[in-house]
Amino acid sequence: xVDERSDIRNRNSDRWPALLAAGQAGDARAYRLFLAEASxxxxxxxxxxxxxxxxxxxxxxxxxxxxxxxxxxxxxxRPIKPWLTAIARRRAVDWRRKSSSTxxxxxxxxxxxxxxxxxxxxxxxxxxxxxxxIVNRALQSxxxxxxxxxxxxxxxxxxxxxASRTTGQSTGALKIAVHRAIQSMRARxxxx
Numbered sequence: 398x399v400d401e402r403s404d405i406r407n408r409n410s411d412r413w414p415a416l417l418a419a420g421q422a423g424d425a426r427a428y429r430l431f432l433a434e435a436s437x438x439x440x441x442x443x444x445x446x447x448x449x450x451x452x453x454x455x456x457x458x459x460x461x462x463x464x465x466x467x468x469x470x471x472x473x474x475r476p477i478k479p480w481l482t483a484i485a486r487r488r489a490v491d492w493r494r495k496s497s498s499t500x501x502x503x504x505x506x507x508x509x510x511x512x513x514x515x516x517x518x519x520x521x522x523x524x525x526x527x528x529x530x531i532v533n534r535a536l537q538s539x540x541x542x543x544x545x546x547x548x549x550x551x552x553x554x555x556x557x558x559x560a561s562r563t564t565g566q567s568t569g570a571l572k573i574a575v576h577r578a579i580q581s582m583r584a585r586x587x588x589x
Contacts, residue, residue: 409434410478418473428468432461435481442485448492460488535582543578546571 413431420428436457443456463484471480536544549560550571561568 410438413477414471414473414475417468417471417477421468421471421473432464435464436461438478438481439485442482443489446486446489446493448489452492452496456485456488456492459492460485463488535585538585539578539581542566543574543581546574547578550575 413435416427416431416434420431439457439460440453443453443460444450448456460481464481467484471477536547539547545564546560546566549555549563550557555563557568557571560566560571564571566574
């Protein structure tokens with residue numbers, strides 16, 4: 398059965414250069430047929446690179462998009478499988494690189510920790526007092542203008558124009574004050 402499928406794939410792959418050439422010339426039907434037949438080959442290459450099966454279809458789609466974008470670069474006189482293999486491998490590398498950076502930023506979900514954690518809405522009085530004290534210390538470290546901007550725009554959630562009228566400062570000056578205050582508070586919390 399496996400040898401039979403392999404025979405069919407090999408027979409079909411012999412016509413891929415002609416189908417792609419017809420697609421380059423504007424034959425949409427031939428081009429669709431080429432993409433449909435080549436996608437199985439792409440998937441097998443992608444799986445051999447170590448991409449997990451649940452991600453393989455996404456990587457195949459990326460490879461098909463790349464093929465579509467660069468289809469004009471294929472020379473039908475040259476072998477097609479090395480061209481497809483190079484595209485599939487590059488898309489797999491890109492996918493792995495993108496996935497690894499996403500995984501590095503994600504925090505693992507541990508159900509036991511979540512179950513043991515107190516409800517943030519009903520947090521203990523001590524935790525609320527500690528949080529308030531930390532925020533108040535950070536606010537006190539700001540310049541008076543930055544502190545006032547944070548209090549009005551972030552803590553009281555006042556609109557920018559209203560805060561501008563209240564303080565007599567321009568909206569741009571308030572935005573800058575808030576931005577600098579947040580940077581300063583972030584630096585303070587990072588150092589703590």
